[in-house]
Amino acid sequence: MGDVCVGIDVGGTTVKLGVFESSGQLLRxxxxxxxxxxxxxxxxxxxxxSVRRTLGEMKIALTDVCGAGLGxxxxxxxxxxxxxxxxxxxxxxxPARDLSLMLDGIPVKCANDANIAALGEMWQGGGKGHNDIxxxxxxxGVGGGVVVDQKIVAGKHGLAGEIGHTHxxxxxxxxxxxxxxxxxxxxxxxxxxxxxAKVFLASDGRESVLRDIGDGMTAKxxxxxxxxxxxxxxxxxxxxxxxxxxxLAQIALTVDPEIFVIGGGVSKAGQYLVDIIQKYxxxxxxxxENRPLIGLAKLGNDAGIYGAARMVLD
Amino acid sequence: MGDVCVGIDVGGTTVKLGVFESSGQLLRxxxxxxxxxxxxxxxxxxxxxSVRRTLGEMKIALTDVCGAGLGxxxxxxxxxxxxxxxxxxxxxxxPARDLSLMLDGIPVKCANDANIAALGEMWQGGGKGHNDIxxxxxxxGVGGGVVVDQKIVAGKHGLAGEIGHTHxxxxxxxxxxxxxxxxxxxxxxxxxxxxxAKVFLASDGRESVLRDIGDGMTAKxxxxxxxxxxxxxxxxxxxxxxxxxxxLAQIALTVDPEIFVIGGGVSKAGQYLVDIIQKYxxxxxxxxENRPLIGLAKLGNDAGIYGAARMVLD
Numbered sequence: 001m002g003d004v005c006v007g008i009d010v011g012g013t014t015v016k017l018g019v020f021e022s023s024g025q026l027l028r029x030x031x032x033x034x035x036x037x038x039x040x041x042x043x044x045x046x047x048x049x050s051v052r053r054t055l056g057e058m059k060i061a062l063t064d065v066c067g068a069g070l071g072x073x074x075x076x077x078x079x080x081x082x083x084x085x086x087x088x089x090x091x092x093x094x095p096a097r098d099l100s101l102m103l104d105g106i107p108v109k110c111a112n113d114a115n116i117a118a119l120g121e122m123w124q125g126g127g128k129g130h131n132d133i134x135x136x137x138x139x140x141g142v143g144g145g146v147v148v149d150q151k152i153v154a155g156k157h158g159l160a161g162e163i164g165h166t167h168x169x170x171x172x173x174x175x176x177x178x179x180x181x182x183x184x185x186x187x188x189x190x191x192x193x194x195x196x197a198k199v200f201l202a203s204d205g206r207e208s209v210l211r212d213i214g215d216g217m218t219a220k221x222x223x224x225x226x227x228x229x230x231x232x233x234x235x236x237x238x239x240x241x242x243x244x245x246x247x248l249a250q251i252a253l254t255v256d257p258e259i260f261v262i263g264g265g266v267s268k269a270g271q272y273l274v275d276i277i278q279k280y281x282x283x284x285x286x287x288x289e290n291r292p293l294i295g296l297a298k299l300g301n302d303a304g305i306y307g308a309a310r311m312v313l314d
Numbered sequence: 315m316g317d318v319c320v321g322i323d324v325g326g327t328t329v330k331l332g333v334f335e336s337s338g339q340l341l342r343x344x345x346x347x348x349x350x351x352x353x354x355x356x357x358x359x360x361x362x363x364s365v366r367r368t369l370g371e372m373k374i375a376l377t378d379v380c381g382a383g384l385g386x387x388x389x390x391x392x393x394x395x396x397x398x399x400x401x402x403x404x405x406x407x408x409p410a411r412d413l414s415l416m417l418d419g420i421p422v423k424c425a426n427d428a429n430i431a432a433l434g435e436m437w438q439g440g441g442k443g444h445n446d447i448x449x450x451x452x453x454x455g456v457g458g459g460v461v462v463d464q465k466i467v468a469g470k471h472g473l474a475g476e477i478g479h480t481h482x483x484x485x486x487x488x489x490x491x492x493x494x495x496x497x498x499x500x501x502x503x504x505x506x507x508x509x510x511a512k513v514f515l516a517s518d519g520r521e522s523v524l525r526d527i528g529d530g531m532t533a534k535x536x537x538x539x540x541x542x543x544x545x546x547x548x549x550x551x552x553x554x555x556x557x558x559x560x561x562l563a564q565i566a567l568t569v570d571p572e573i574f575v576i577g578g579g580v581s582k583a584g585q586y587l588v589d590i591i592q593k594y595x596x597x598x599x600x601x602x603e604n605r606p607l608i609g610l611a612k613l614g615n616d617a618g619i620y621g622a623a624r625m626v627l628d
């Protein structure tokens with residue numbers, strides 16, 4: 001068994017790939033397009049060919065590779081079985097087994113992309129040095145991943161780490177994509193933050209720099225305005241962080257990780273955001289002075305390839 | 315290493331003990347008083363003497379015992395370290411190591427009592443046949459335990475499974491023992507159910523059989539009245555189960571177990587209670603048609619000794 005492993009993160013548009021030393025050192029990373037036509041049947045052959053080509057360029061033999069990890073954007077059972085993956089056009093399949101066959105039988109493991117991102121951040125990112133982390137990704141939606149004792153908690157029905165759909169708001173009047181009302185994602189995703197700002201603007205006559213931005217407003221606009229002291233924007237961010245803090249407290253009272261790692265585009269707001277989340281988190285977790293830390297993700301879009309590679313080191 | 319293991323569940327008043335075959339068969343169970351005086355210094359020597367005496371009566375040598383598990387009513391770190399245990403009068407200690415020394419060096423493991431109860435229900439109770447369960451105990455308070463892949467998730471700060479302090483109610487005006495407001499325990503514990511019934515009675519002029527019961531009202535009175543069709547009692551039980559269902563949905567969206575097992579005195583209300591919890595649970599977990607089951611605990615007060623014994627079989 002070799003000292004090199006491959007991490008593959010299959011997204012709806014591109015596949016990210018990386019070759020790593022087992023120490024965690026990234027040796028090479030690259031991308032290929034995700035060809036979703038014909039039921040996504042080209043994806044794994046494209047990946048296999050690209051891995052072979054790159055390893056060839058790097059003068060690494062497949063026999064020197066200890067394995068490849070594969071992240072896919074949808075539910076994956078603990079044994080690697082995928083019931084279906086609408087984002088890739090796949091029906092029922094076992095991509096780990098299939099990819100292994102295409103790569104001379106090297107070990108391949110498969111898991112959900114949000115879960116491997118959490119594992120990646122644990123290995124070489126914001127959770128480095130910890131064995132138990134919960135990652136919360138604030139992007140277009142709100143996703144997450146739970147790692148206990150250096151292992152992904154995949155759950156039995158593809159629901160583990162789906163913290164974007166935790167109920168946080170009783171008086172929410174609109175429905176979430178999931179069919180429920182009052183989900184964390186409705187308020188704390190990039191989309192949710194903008195929506196929240198628009199609701200505040202509509203129900204409130206106050207001056208705000210956000211009024212001039214109009215329809216193209218982004219979550220970054222809202223947070224930047226809050227950082228600059230815009231009163232209405234501050235209230236929006238406080239509201240968003242209140243629900244995030246409460247949700248983290250609920251998660252702490254279930255799995256109690258060493259650290260929460262906040263990632264995704266919204267987390268670029270940095271420590272400013274963490275501090276406000278922390279304030280509300282402490283309000284809703286009063287059992288112990290010792291509580292999980294809250295930190296920022298460090299690997300950005302590479303978290304997936306790191307985590308995928310880390311999977312095959314167990 | 316023998317085929318017999320010992321389970322010990324140290325409570326504030328009594329210590330429950332059991333001798334088990336490694337198959338899960340309970341061979342003998344008994345109790346001794348918990349002597350809390352002198353900083354609880356008699357507890358472990360009493361336990362050791364009692365284990366020796368009973369094994370002697372059963373003609374089992376300590377060398378035929380594969381180990382003993384110990385549950386204590388307070389936080390226990392993953393390595394068995396106890397920062398303090400106010401319920402037993404203990405300061406900082408390592409009870410597993412101490413008890414092992416008193417029992418000729420047999421392996422001893424120690425964990426929190428709510429967590430071992432969850433493990434016991436997984437092994438031989440309501441979660442039998444499953445590897446991943448979350449137990450929710452509805453007693454004087456609301457406690458819980460999380461088991462992933464047949465192992466207790468202890469958490470890093472003694473918070474894992476403390477689901478009684480999950481925030482569920484925004485408009486709660488009273489404080490919980492933990493210092494927060496709106497905790498699940500405030501509405502779904504036996505005490506909480508009675509409190510809820512009194513609030514309903516005070517704010518509502520309707521007839522109810524609960525009016526005649528007065529100060530001695532119990533959670534069982536409330537649930538029995540609901541089962542008999544008392545309109546106000548039905549509303550109380552619906553309210554309690556609404557918050558329980560929502561809390562279970564939140565937990566499912568974090569760790570996604572195979573089954574939730576409901577235990578504690580309140581769970582004697584049986585399938586009636588489970589059905590109402592299920593109704594609200596499904597409302598707040600809409601991501602998948604496949605979701606964790608909800609079932610009833612089966613081991614009652616013996617769950618702790620089962621789980622303690624199970625710990626040493628790994």
